[in-house]
Amino acid sequence: MSFLAAYSDQPLAHPTPEPSAAERLWLALVALGLLALGVAALAPAGLRDTAFWLGLGLLSAGALGWSWRKFGGSRGVRHNFLWSRASTSRGAVAWAAGVALTGFYVVLYWWPAYLENLIRPLDGLSQLLRGRAADQWFLYGSFYTLAVLLMGGRALLKYRHSPYQRVRTASVMFFQLGLAWLLPGVLLALQQPEFYFTYFWPLKYDYLFPGGVQSLLQNGHLGAFMVGWGIIMSFVATPVLTYFFGKRWYCSWVCGCGGLAETAGDPYRHLSDKRREAWRYEVSIVYTVLGFIVVTTALLWLNAARGGALLGRFSDEFAQTYGFFIGSIFAGVVGVGFYPILGSRVWCRYGCPMAAYLGLLQKHFSRFRITTNGGQCISCGNCSNVCEMGIDVKQYAQRGEPIIRAACVGCGLCSTACPRGVLNLENGPREGRYQPSQLIHADSLRILS
Known part of the structure; x- marks a missing residue:
């Protein structure tokens, strides 16, 4: 028997404490909320909406109540027993959560018809905000934003003794709610492009692809402003802000991917691999992704300049290949679905071209x-x-x-x-x-x- 195996069989010097009765009550509300959402996904139309909104209400109340009970009366950073709980040490609960998250992303991207019962209850909200019926992406954006807000509340309680953490958490909550959820919806209601001002090339790569630029320019002065905003933020503001503040101004204060990692992913942050082998994979993969998107962007513009003679009909397929493997599978399915197993910044470490771009600036010029x-x-x-x-x-x-x-x-x-x-x-x-x-x-x- 190896040393690690023998050590893992030994009892803990301080056994993992059981949740208090109050904590169990709040967690029960979370479980009931998830159960209600499951019922809504399968229920007939008459019961669907009631079960959906009841589920979200119970889930929200339970998450915030548990956070208050867990962290409201404590001082300092509490990271006790993370490596001995099944939910935070790659145990059965963590694997179940990872499978559920991954499954949701797979169905969302490729079989959204199975989520119809979760999409339709949002029609009223979508009509109010966007002036149109809900779709799979409105469901995703709403769930994403709710996760950032609920778990952001948890982070505000957990790290409330730190002014830096309070302001930083409030910042990612604001940008996700205001600029990544509300504003794009309002733009759609005004018959304008659904534009995300918090995402720039190379992360939001299609904003500076020839097709994306042409599509935006068709919307008059606002479209031209959006194109200009993307160019300035990618090639002027990003280097300047990174010079003064490092990549934290974006990755930890603005970005929606980072916002979810810092809030919903906080319980899993300790799971990130610290080995040198992991660092080697990180460097080789993330800079390859950055190089690929740079080359893709350059080739698409060269192809557009030559009237399509360079890539011909493969132009769209070339861009879609990147979107499928990196934008969908890596950023979505793996990047979030694997939180409970590999930690909260899998996408940011290994796949995000914006993180790679900012990282180069931070290391050499910041x-x-x-x-x-x-x-x-x-x-x-x-x-x-x-x-x-x-x-x-x-x-x-x-x-x-x-x-x-x-x-x-x-x-x-x-x-x-x-x-x-x-x-x-x-x-x-x-x-x-x-x-x-x-x-x-x-x-x-x-x-x-």
């Missing part, structure tokens, strides 16, 4: 860094445990070296979880970003991604 005070580090490992991007923060803290990694999204949880104030997020001058002591650490230089 003023952002996380400074460390090695003399105060007690090697507790809290910082590494909460890093959702797979960075072994403790190694830097022990040596007192600044953390300058392309992967770091600046969420600040390493600093928030540190009991000694060892880590600080800073936007200092470019001079001195790398300390002279780093030059003698060959291993450190190799792991800077």
Whole structure:
């Protein structure tokens, strides 16, 4: 028997506490809400709407009530027993959640007819907001936004002692609700393109594809503004903001993918793989995706300039291939469905071209860094445990070296979880970003991604 197997059979020094009666009550409401949504998915029209809205109400009340009971009376960051609970340590509950999430995404993308009973109850809301009946994407956007708001409330309670975390969480909740859900719907109601101002190329790649640009320009001055907005945000604002603030201004404050990871994905952030092998896969895959979208964009524009002579009828297929494998399977099915198994930033680490683009800017041109005070580090490992991007923060803290990694999204949880104030997020001058002591650490230089 191996050492790890023998160790895993030993009883915990402090057994995992059972949920209190009040916590069980709130969790029961969550379970009843999910059950009601399941009933709505299968019920006849007369019962469907009642079951749907009852399910959402119970689910919301239970999630917020449990969050208040769990974190409302505590101080500090509570990450106790995460590795001993079936729901947060890749146990049976985590696998069940992962299968359910993955299944939902698969049905949503390829067999939406099976979700018709969940789509139709939203017709009234969709008519009010968008001036048209609901569809699978309105269902998805509504569920997505609700998840960010509910789990954002949980995050606000859990990290309420940290001003940085409070403001950051409120920011992603605002951008998801206002600019990624309400505003696109209002634009549709006004017979304008459904435009998402919080997504830019290369993440929202089709906004700068020739077909996407042409489609937007057909909508007059507003369409031209949208095209200009996309170009400026991708090639001017992004480098400038990243220079001053690092990639956190987008990945942890604005982006909807990051917003879901920081709220709904927070219970799973410790599951990110910290091994060097994982970092090698991360670097090889995410920059390949970035390269692919850059080449795809360039080829499509060259093809358009030559009147379609370069790619011919394969032009659309070339773009759709990227959309299918990266936009649908990677970003959706794997990126969110695998939260309970691989952690909350699988898509951001391994597949997001925007994260890769921002990471290159952050590592080579930004003023952002996380400074460390090695003399105060007690090697507790809290910082590494909460890093959702797979960075072994403790190694830097022990040596007192600044953390300058392309992967770091600046969420600040390493600093928030540190009991000694060892880590600080800073936007200092470019001079001195790398300390002279780093030059003698060959291993450190190799792991800077």
